[in-house]
Amino acid sequence: MMNVERIDLMIVIHSLRGGGAERVAVDLAAGWRERGCRVMIVTQTDGREDAYPLPDGVQRHALGLAGDSAGPVGALWGNLLRVWALRRLVRRHRPAVVLGMMTRGSVLAVLAARGRARVIATEHAHPPSLSLPAFWERLRRSTYPRADAVVALTRGTAQWLDEHLPGVRAQVIPNAVRWPLVDGEPLLEPPCVPGRRRLLAVGRLHPVKGFDGLLRAFAQLAAPFPDWDLTILGEGEQREALESLRDELGLGERVSLPGRVGNMAAWYGAADLYVLSSQAEGLSNTLIEAMACGLPCVATDCDTGPREIIREGLDGRLVRPIDDPDALAAGLAELMADAGLRSRLAGRAVDARDRFGTARIMALWEQVFQGERVN
Template sequence: MIVIHSLSGGGAERVAADLSAYWVQRGFNVTLVTQADASTDAYPLHPAVTRHALGTAAPSAGRLSAALANLRRVWSLRRLIKRERPTVVLGMMTTASVLAIAAARGQPCRVIATEHTHPPSQELPAIWERLRRWAYPQASAVVALTSGTASWLEKHVPGSRLTVIPNAVRWPLESAEPVIDPPRRNGRYRVLAVGRLHPHKGFDILIRAFHEISAHFPEWDLIILGEGDCRAELQDQIDAAGLGERISMPGRVGNVADWYMQSDLYVLSSRVEGLSNTLLEAMASGLAPVAFDCETGPREIVRNGIDGVLVSPAGDSEALAAHLSDMMAHPEQREAYARRAVDVRDRFSTPRIMALWGYLFEVH
């Protein structure tokens, strides 16, 4: 049984859909439980996966109403666990993991918690931080995507039985709606970034860095794919820099594979990261990456100086500009890194990652 708030989009939601499909294809009975109904889904489920929507996703007004809502969520999930009698319950992300541990108390199933973002970068209310410290030591295992996150949990959530299992890279990438075709190249070069338009992704830093070097590389453009609350302010920044013809934000696309294939360099400007699915996808597609060496994530994917570049200090636009310009000016280096970048298809392959999950289920 996989428990997650919704399938409305995001890395953990996509991983939940992928894990459920993989296990059901191998003969397991898989139930996926969400609080939200299927109308919010961004990812399709395998038809053999049983879906339960608890209908408990409504936002709460005030502490008392939030506490009551969470009690209802635990009660609804507990009834479902008693009825379905799963051998393993997998909570996806902090709140779903805490709710799963509380709901399964006294039941014969094992509960595995997961963290999909680096906790210091989470906007988590203090009550959920306390609940995490209470709940995680009771789980059979706590899965972190990176060793950096595992180290943080070891220090701040003592008693957790920790293991590191990264996300598998999706390869080859499938297309979905909305399909937006990349514009014609017309002999120009393209830097690509993909992610939510959110402060964590550092697109303001990226625009500033590109502005610094744009005059030296007049044949290069920057494309930022994704949607989010920061669109207006990022567009204002682009317009203020006079780069409306050179930097574009087409929105969220379902055929991101086409954009990877039609680009020359990938950039990850995140201030904070878990394990970046887009970085894995870009490298699997044969793009050399330039990525900030933030506290966790990129350093566990990019082999600096072998298949990409890690930029320090994270968040420094001048450092990012310098490394981008170096890669833009040296096509031979870009191509050499790109040839090695595709190794992520093997290093983060589905069979390899699923073997780690299989071992975890056996020993816990």
């Protein structure tokens, strides 16, 4: 029989299409590969729609079992096929650790690898804000207590998991910011217009990101702050609706939606203020990146996420209530009107490079991989 290389770390995730968890999976793979580990990323999809390139030296195995199933019987059969395929891969490569990314990847990892590797389940969204089919809710409830460790991005999510999944004692490891930021595709240079200031927002164009409320807030600020423009970077299902709302509010000359870009460092560097308008967040990679780049930030105070990143009054502002354009406009106006305040907050925001630095976060993962608790 042909020899098969044994894997140190196997990361299980649906795809490497755009998304925070997908980028974290790639960053973790790269980090452990740099430490000399043999790493494999297992996806349901192939690489044709990847948003993030595979790190050098990291293996990729596509199960080819993506897609929706017809009805509950079809869904059950489809998931059995995924478990069997992943189990065969685990038997073949004998990984030391199998890391499931997000609920579905974590459930599949536990079902396929429990007893054959150290299995770690992770949550990258706050469960109350993410509706799951009842089938997956039941599977999470039955499988997570059987994982060797369950990891959440925030204390709020860890507390929810402990309270709602008997037998789980979740641990907290936030996402790391890889500093300096690395460029990817597509490359799009930010506009540089003398005398103009830029308010920047980044995220998937989805209702949960609250960009409609952000547009309504900016509509209140456009007249009193005539030298400020708003840029929303990202792509998604709400593009047409947001463009229509922008035009309806008379902001066509002041608000741009260029799409997704890969050279985020350039866009953070060209901005004067960052805003996160989300109704819910797992953590928020973009908020951490913006702070690491020295941007003062205003963020809605979601149930989890921003309040564990921004230190209120020290390196940013939190806005309450989260679904109120008036409150968001007031929070933004305070910083837009005061260059000195922006400078003071930005001076402390860069602490994010250490607070969420790769070395610190990787050390926490190493503890979990070795069976130690991190909190």
